[in-house]
Amino acid sequence: MYELIIIGAGPAGITAAVYAARKRMKFMVITVDIGGQTALSGGVENYTGYQFITGPELAAKFEEHMRKYNIEVKENEPVVRICKAQDRVIVETKKGKYAAYSAIIASGKRSRELAVAGEKEFKNRGLTYCATCDAPLFSGKEVAVIGGGNSALDAALQLRHIARKVYLINIGSYLGGDAIMQEKVMASKIITVLNNTRVTAILGDKFVSGLKIMRNDKEEFLAVEGVFVEIGLVPNSEFASEIEKNEIGEIRINSRNETNIAGIFAAGDVTDVPEKQIVIAAGEGSKAALNAFRYLAQHKFPD
Amino acid sequence: MVKSVKVYSTPTCPWCIRTKQFLKDNGIAFEDADVSTNQLAAEEMIQKSGQMGVPVLDIEGEIIVGFDKERIRQALGL
CATH class of the missing domain: 3.50.50.60 (FAD/NAD(P)-binding domain)
Known part of the structure; x- marks a missing residue:
């Protein structure tokens, strides 16, 4: 016993x-x-x-x-x-x-899941919950990090050394997380922050090819090959x-x-x-x- | 019979580190393909496994995704 x-x-x-x-x-x-x-x-x-x-x-x-x-x-x-x-x-x-x-x-x-169309199908086919594990596979590619807190900032900062372009997609009107990390994100030319933006679907064929997003009440398509989900x-x-x-x-x-x-x-x-x-x-x-x-x-x- | 073992991994992924440690602990020789620096290996891994998550093991043609200890044991006859 x-x-x-x-x-x-x-x-x-x-x-x-x-x-x-x-x-x-x-x-x-x-x-x-x-x-x-x-x-x-x-x-x-x-x-x-x-x-x-x-x-x-x-x-x-x-x-x-x-x-x-x-x-x-x-x-x-x-x-x-x-x-x-x-x-x-x-x-x-x-x-x-x-x-x-x-x-x-x-x-x-x-990790919390996004709960949008395409999430399950594209898991490990371009969509991941572990930037530390999978980021190196996106060398030279355009990617999106979804989230606005510390883990999203951490993922974006890791990816800026690897990917060609990083979109940080934040549902809120400003970023959360530590000021020191926010400053690094804002200083990076590789990272573009999209505030007030919601992901509505993950798109692709065999692998991820893009995201459907709602930005300021308008639907847009964002071409990315990698999606890093960091929403808490x-x-x-x-x-x-x-x-x-x-x-x-x-x-x-x-x-x-x-x-x-x-x-x-x-x-x-x-x-x-x-x-x-x-x-x-x-x-x-x-x-x-x-x-x-x-x-x-x-x-x-x-x- | 010694089976050929290839591990596709990235240096930062904790499961990759554990997979390789597991092979070492069991005295299994393997080829280590770092997909973060070797683009060719990365493409080979994606083509073989149909997905992009690491680690991927190729044990004599049997593809194992992730640190699946039991499947690895089975494939190697441990």
């Missing part, structure tokens, strides 16, 4: 695992991937101790730190349900069913159907990372913690592990 199951291996899950390992807890990690969104980030310049590190490098550092402790990690295993039966937490995945006395949900967020995130919380969430599906937690169900904790981007940052997710992960440890100590469960 496990004392703890950690769901997810992004900054929150991995930090929780490191803390749990150091408390010598009997636990395992169940996750779809390792590194979470961190592994998909371009440059990270605000994780303390690193003035600059790429997302994949930081994710590799996290993983290396976790692997140092010989932790049981089940990768590629999506969780489909979590519930409580008496004093046990039951975690059901696509591959099996596991029981523990406590759990930490740190399943993070994923949705929490990976569908499997936690018995746990209290806010109106956007984030798991509600208190300052001790407790959910509405005793013994089930949550940490990082999947929660309603204000501000989503790598450094915050990591901190939340450590808090959740320490509070799970305290919970177990208070309850004296059988082995």
